[in-house]
Amino acid sequence: MILVVGATGQLGTAVVRRLAAAGQPVRAFVRVGSRHEHLRMPGVELGFGDLRDAASVEAACRGARVVIATANVIVPEGRTSFEAVEGQGYAHLIATCERERIGQFIFVSMPQTAHDAAVPAFRYKRLNEQRLQSSTLPYTVLRPSLFMDDWFAFIGDASVARGAAAATIERRYWFLQVFINAVGGLIRQHGIALLPGSRRVRHAFIALDDVAGFIIGSIGREDMRGAIFEIGGPQVLSWDDVLAIYARLLGKPIRAISMPRRAYRVLRALLAPFSESASGIMGLNWLVACDTPYDANALALRLGLQLTSAEQFLQRGDGASRDTSR
Template sequence: MRVLVAGATGFVGSRLVASLVDHGHDVVALTRDAERYDKPEGVDVVEGDLLDPPLELPSADAAYYLVHSMGAGGDFAARDRRAATSFAEAAEQAGIGRVIYLGGLGDEGDDLSEHLRSRREVEQVLGERAFELTTLRAAVIVGSGSASFELIRQLADRLPVMVTPRWVRTDCQPIYIDDVVAYLVGVLEAPATAGETFEIGGPKVLTYEDMLRTVAAQQGHRLRIVPVPVLSPWLSAHWLRLFTDVPAGVARPLVAGLRNAVTVSERRIDEHVEVELTPFDEAVQRALADGESGGA
């Protein structure tokens, strides 16, 4: 199958491209700068900027949309809306019949943060077009290179005593990056998933406190956590800037979203794609090892 990947150079996209090649698919990577993209063997490259339309895409059987601009600062939601609109128009014109999108978990009636609302808006923009849209919604993705996991890793590493905002007790269902990629490839190869939305998550619901303690233990630290109710999202973002290297443009929307419980409410995906889910402690161990070895 000929498959286009928008967001091929990112944390998820780079791993997805490699997996698609391993599964025998013909892959076309969309990038803004073809000369700087170290493409895997056998992958074709097309150059284009989603924020500078018109965009021309090659024909393909299916496409993945894995683009977001949260780290670029400013109004990321407006940029994401423009990028999704540009991609959707180009995909439609290219005759691409199916698009697969990785969005975010979160109950729409739960006052979603700006970041999670933007993920849902992109889903809506893509869903209004003629192609069939498959959406996978996930929470924190565990892996070396994940901004949300890196935030957790650095906090667990640098703060033996942690006075934290109350979001530390929020429920989350983290999932290992390899499992996310397995689902992304799996739905492509399961025609019945076209036009559907699925929730994906790891084998266990955890709080952010649970995750921080597990990551700290695997880094050889003991962690004392003292939640307090007075740290607003704005103060929380500044607090994170003091103790992590995560850019402010990423930290602020991530922190605002931590108030929202992000857990799987249904497992319909299991009817179509079989994935042996990785336990959180094992996922953390692999992610830390990848980080130490310089893996992407």
Template structure:
């Protein structure tokens, strides 16, 4: 049945596509943004900022459910900032009578020494439910789609460099998922009773190393191989400066992402398939879809 839903991060990479999908599914979407005056996406723009606790009540008032899609990777103190935001959001959602929160978190086994980024994601999972609102968690690795930070790093490296000297973390396994599939899963867990309060792992059909992701992307995008030389002494700090130099990702975000790339992030529990059934795009198909959307965005920008 149609619901009223508040989506945080509505103008972001995943949030903008999620808002469109929810509206298409017949729901009333309240697109929470710090800049409602300039919001031009799907749904009704409402002011809200997770770092401003007083703004959350009005943004959540009357909502049946809420999606939590925000994080603070571009800040050095992102762990404390994200924890406070999650606590405030939990309290505001409970006070507003929200019946379900859906959170997009990160993959990674509990028996690993998780990076600060992934530890923060797990802490947010717990804090969002601290005031009693059931939280459904989807844990993902890289979401492949135009505009996603992790995907943009891959695309820009492939686009800018004919060959690469790469650090040891490029041999870590990951399980990327297409943006369309991630959004379908987010929409799919909104209403089923069996999804309430559960943690699901989501990923595409391909398990790849970061090096293989770049090599496959090079074949799809440029139809050529991407020679690589692994240099074990290239530290995360040096790697982050290298990424910031070669791509348009800022150094702080790059550092926080790279810290997580030493953790294997693959699906170990596919129970999501019993709740949401769909054919998942392969990595190559996801790359083609991302590039097609980028071309459309560039074409639209050139006509403005």
């Protein structure tokens, strides 16, 4: 049995679907009240609970061979806190998995930056990496670069994810909705992209489906236990490169408006007294203005994965052409 914690999120959903399609028994950890109808399919058992509810975590882990953890509160639906979920919740999840002698714990983390301590989304990922490293669990940590599905939307093209199953950009979080409604049409309608930081910052942008591929490929691999992998690609692109691809595909130039890194840093501080999550999203934008030039092509080859380039990702169309059942 493979337990997926974060199953209703976009990455968890992609993982659950692939596992079910491959005939692997999977338990999807689902919060009561969350949208989960799209996870009802043969081979998928729903385990209702919440990372803040210790007993439900214990019940979900019982009998699991592998645990895949993608749950996070960066884009919260309802009131919550990083400390309650990614702090105490993950501490209990990891301790329970140790007690249950889980065969492999696959943790989806975040890139490492020089300022992780200042932004909860990054701080708690580092904390949970350390917890895994000092546990007895056979763990695999994956640190993906930026997901194309989210970041191409954030810079002005929400069509890449709209309508896709469980897309993060469609989560019911007011701050995100305001932001996406304001910028989501900029690239296609107005030929403008709003960049976090310099247009020369380089990332190994990765398609969400390929992140799911790396997760599933890690299952049961001895050579991926007790290790941290930075994943991304197939290419490392600057924002300028991304905009050149858009220009080619749309047949019109795309003008970049770069928000200075320090603007996000200031907004993070200004929003902090009012909303941890809104402040966190500004912090995220501040920190993604650092390069993540990961080369995971050798690992992808080992796992038999064919990674999607940014051009292929954009050519395969908007969310409407993808799996929309949810």
